Amino acid sequence: MKAVLISGGVSMVAALLGTPLLIRFLVRRRYGQFIRQDGPTAHFTKRGTPTMGGVVIIVATIVGWLAGLLLTGTAPSASAILVLFLMAGLGVVGFLDDFIKISRQRSLGLSPAAKIVGQGVVGIAFAVAALQFPNARFRTPASTHISFVRDTDLNLAFAGAAIGLILFVVWANFLITAWSNAVNLTDGLDGLATGVSLIVFGAYVVVGVWQFKQSCQILGSVGPRCYETRDPLALAVVAAAITGALFGFLWWNASPAQIFMGDTGSLALGGALAGFSILTRTEILAAILGGMFVVIVMSDVVQIGFFKATGRRVLKMAPLHHHFELSGWGEVTIVIRFWIIAGLFVALGVGLFYGEWVAG
Template identity: 70%
Template structure:
């Protein structure tokens, strides 16, 4: 548990004090945000605000994780696990794709970055690599970081390997990449108001710190008598350390990202956080539960899907503008009001998700 606290505290310090240094660097280089022309007109004043702040979030997370394991090594000789390293690989890999997208926008002086094909290829390469490796590295109990089962709170009876190992691998790669793409887009869509996606991410990853710590205490690998209450997760404590580092990084960054934002996370941060969230749901066997814990992100995505689908069918719009937060902006809500209320709803989703998680354990 000391390592979890150290990871969060170190990442918080790095993000809090490192972000202003990064802002000054970006300002000197004139690396500013471009604003979509079809968005709310109030956002035009944000043009030129430094972007690519996700670099700080990723860097702070990595430093927090490293510091935690330096402390753990001298205390108990503990080393990083396959699960933690795979999660960081997914986060950094998608963050790199986002960085290239942000950098393209800046250098070409436009609001469009990488082409859709380039994004798909890049995200696919990272996602497929993660998916294949997540089914490798069995420990002494023959557990791999991920499994081919669809999961809710634990693995369900639906095994994607029902027709053999090869088929299971292919179906798992497709399923996991669907989750990676969905969560990356969800965080990206929510990153439309100052501090909105950062605050929501801190809450969701905070929930996963609690969840993974509980899984670690109730792990089938440490309990003297494994039973239906224990969790078949390979490295829950290591996942908790990563989640805590992300929470610390988000809170430290939020100090500078809240309204009026001095810096935006950009696609660099949105894709990295979305990838990390997808990886956590896969590695903790909570793929469906994750959609409840991060329910506010789901609502943002659904608003966009509904808007596009309904417009194509009827030629009319359900919302004044999608995603959902822009609808409330055009209704006259202040930006800070929208952000805080979305945070409040996020807290409720997190509470419901953790309550379901705990209720399932009690019911066993």
Template identity: 65%
Template sequence: MLAILISAATSLIISLVGTPLLIKVLVSRQYGQFIRQDGPTTHLTKRGTPTMGGVIIILATVIGYTFANLVSGRGPNASGLLLLFLMVGLGLIGFLDDFAKIRHKQSEGLTPWAKIIGQAFIGITFAVLALQFRNADNRTPASTRMSFIRDSNIDLAFWGAGIGLVLFVIWANFLITAWSNAVNLTDGLDGLAAGASMIAFGAYTLLTTWQSNQACYGVLGASPGCYDIRDPRDLAIVSAAIVGACFGFLWWNTSPAQIFMGDTGSLALGGAFAGLSILTHTEFLAVIIGGLYLLEVLSDVIQVGFFKLTRKRVFRMAPLHHHFELKGWKEVTVVVRFWIIAALFAVIAVGIFYGEWLAKQ
């Protein structure tokens, strides 16, 4: 438990203190945000606000995880390192996208194909490695079984290990792409994505800490309702570090934002969320934990699909937070109410998780 607290505290301090230093560097280089012209007119005043703040979120997370391990005298494990690889890798794709926007002085960054290829490379590497690194209990970081709160009987390797690997890579990359784009869509108002992510990863910190305390250790050590997860303590340390990083960053990102996380932050956080869902074997529970992200994506899908069919719009603008802005809600009101929605989803998910454990006792 001490390592988890140290990780959160370290990343919070680094993010809180490091963000204003990053702001100065970005301002000196004129690395400012470009605003889409079809968005709410109130957002035009944000043009030029420093972006790529996700760099400090990633850095704080990595340092928080590393320092917590050093202080507690424990070594890093495969699951934690894989999760950080996914987060840093997608953060790099986002950084290149943000840099392209700044360089070309427009709101469009990397080409869609460049993004797809970059995300696919990181995602495939993560998925393949996640099925390696067996520990003494013969557990790998990920499983080919589909999961809700724990692994189900639906095994992607039913037709053989080779086919199972291919299907798992496809499934894992679908989750990585979906969640990274979902967080990216959510990152449209000052503090919205940072606050929602703090809540979502806070829920995962609770879940992974519980999994660590109720982990199955060998055959004789197994207890009713124990979790067959490799390295849950590592995942808890990383989750806590992300919470601390988002917490510190939010001080500077809240309205009026002095810095944006950019695609650097949103893709990194989305990738980390997807990675946690895979490594904790809670792939479908993540749909509830990240319910706000899902609502943002659905609003965009509904808007585009309905417009193509009828040439009419369901929402005044998608994603959903812009709809309420155009209805006259103040930006801060939208953000706080969406945080409340995110918190409700997180509480429901944690309740379901704990209720399932109680049912097995």
């Protein structure tokens, strides 16, 4: 448990102190955000604000995680390494996207095909590796079962191990792409994606610690009163490191933002969220914990679908937060209210998570 506190504290300090250093470096190199011309006009004043702040989030997370291990004499686990690999790998894809935007002074970075290929390479490597590394109880970090609060009876390997592996890779990559794009869409206002992510990853600290306390491996039992997650405490340590890094980064990313996380941060955080949902066996529950992300994605889907079908728009502009901007809401008002809604989704998700255990 000490590792959870240490990793969160160290990563927060690392992000808090490291972000202004990155801001000064980016300002010197003139690496500023390019603002899309069809967005709210109030955003034009943000042109030139340093971006790629996700670099700090990723580095601070890894520093916090390592500190938690070193100061408690804990060995790294397969599950933690897998989540960090997914986070850093998608962060690299996002970094390339951000760098192209900055260097070419345009709002579009990597082509959609290149981004999909980059996400796919990282996602496939993660998915294949997640079904390896069995522990003494022959538990691998991930499972071919679709999970809600824990693994359900719906097994992707119903037709054999080979088919199960292929279907799991497809399913895992769907989750990775969906969550990385969801966080990316949410990153449209100062502090919005950072604050919502902080709340969601904070929930995964709770989930990881509870699964550790009720671990089948520790209790030596099976059934609905314990969890088969391979490395729950290790995942809680990583979640705490991410949460701490987001706390430190939010100090500089809150309105008026002195730095944006960019695609470097949003893709990395989305990948980490997908990784946690898969490795903690909470794939469907994650859609409730991250309900604010889901609402924002659905607002974009509905807007596009309705416009293609009727030629009219449901919202003044998608995603949802831009609709409220054009409706006259202040940016800080929107962000704080969306944080509150994110907290309510997390409360509902954690309540369902705990309620399932009580019922079991």
